[in-house]
Amino acid sequence: MLKIIQVTDLHLTPPGIQHVGCDPRQRLDAAIASINAEHADADLVVITGDLAALGQATAYQQLRECLVELRLPFRLCLGNGDHRARFRAAFPDVPADESGFVQSTVQIDGQHLIFLDTLAADGSHSGELCDARLSWLKHRLDEIGAAPVLLFLHHPPFPIGIPLLDSLALKSPERLASVLAGRNIRHMFFGHLHRAIAGSWNGIPFSVLRSTVSQFSLRLGVDPAARCLEAPFYAIALVSPESVVVHFHDYTYEGPVFEYSPVPAVIVDDESIAYTFQQANAS
Template sequence: MLKIIQVTDLHLTPPGVHHIGCDPRERLEAAIASINAEHPDADLVVFTGDLAALGQVAAYEQLQDCLAELKLPYRLCLGNGDHRARFRAAFPTTAVDENGFVQSTEEIDGQHLVFLDTLAADGRHWGELCDARLSWLRARLNDIGEAPVLLFLHHPPFAVGIPLLDSLTLQNAEKLASVLVGKNIRHMFFGHLHRPIAGSWKGIPFSVLRSTVSQFALRLGADSAARSMESPFYAVALISADSVVVHFHDYTYEGPVIEYRPVPAVIVDDETIAYVFQQASTS
């Protein structure tokens, strides 16, 4: 079984600069420590964009320091908070396509992982897959053929019911859909939205997860978006020939972990059994 960790929206800043009420480096260091300790058997860690908050050189230096502690192989995708040239200068061995976009593929245990670069050319917050990037994707998918594909990218191409976020999605969604039609896309992994969301788009299952920093509050239909300090997540994806299962892990949780005994089945004809069990479990 393939095991992939997804971490997203790190929003790293220069040393000493906080982002929306927290220290991004501290949050990332905690995620990496948790991954090293709890998931040393993972095949890959994928960071799906917004590695930096504002694309600063010092932020990428922070990322270099943090990744030096990660004991697993990793891949880096770009988001709207990133600066492609500064990123490539900081990570010169990162795979890019023939046009310099941070796009690549990898095959692990028969699963084809495709990493896309959705950073807009003008630096806007919405996402973009230009004709050159889509042409690259089309060629790679044609090479892969009927084999299963997992797609990793920052910007989702669909609305989620939060107006501000819906205005900042991937701009040319139908062009992407036309490239994906007929291909064996098993799952799409996104960042950008700072919320745990799952569903399907054009029949393709997807998942989105919380950032390692602040989140967007769940205000469906609200005119204004709001940040919240809900706990950060990373995702653990377990992929077999038959299924893709995505767990969301609150890695900063420090509360109690209570050993669990399965409750007895409901006995319709004698409800006193339930009271006996409840009394025993609270004593």
């Protein structure tokens, strides 16, 4: 079974600068420590964009220092908080396509993983897949043929019901939909939204993940949007020929953990069994 860790929206800053009330590097260090300790058997870690908060070179240096501690292979995608040239200067060995976009593929355990670069050319917060990037994607899908594909990108191509975020989605989503139509896309993994969301788009299952820093509050249909400090997540995707299962892990949780005892079956005729169980587990 293929095991993939997804982390997203790091929003790293220069040393000593917080982002929306927390230290982004501290949050990323904690995620990496948790991944190393709990998921050392994973095949790959994918970070789906907004590596930096404002694309500063010193933020990418922070990312380099953090990733030295990660004991697993990784792939990096770009988001609207990133600066492509500064990122590539800091990570010259990261795979890129012939046009210089940070796009690549890898095959693991029979699954084809594709990583897209949706950073807009004008630096806007909305996502973009230009002709060159879509052409690259089409050629990769042609090469892959009928084999299963997992697709990773920062910007979602659909609305989620939060007006601000819907205004900052991938532009011209119908162009991406046209390229993906009829392909064996098993799952799409996004960042950008700072919320845990799952569903399907044009019949393709997807999942979205909380950031390692701040989140967007669940204010459906409401302007203005609001930020909050709900717990950060990373995701663990377990991929087999039959299924894609995505777990969301609150890696900063420090509360109690209780051993679990199975409850009696509810169809037991003798109600005293239920009372006995509840009294024994009341503490």
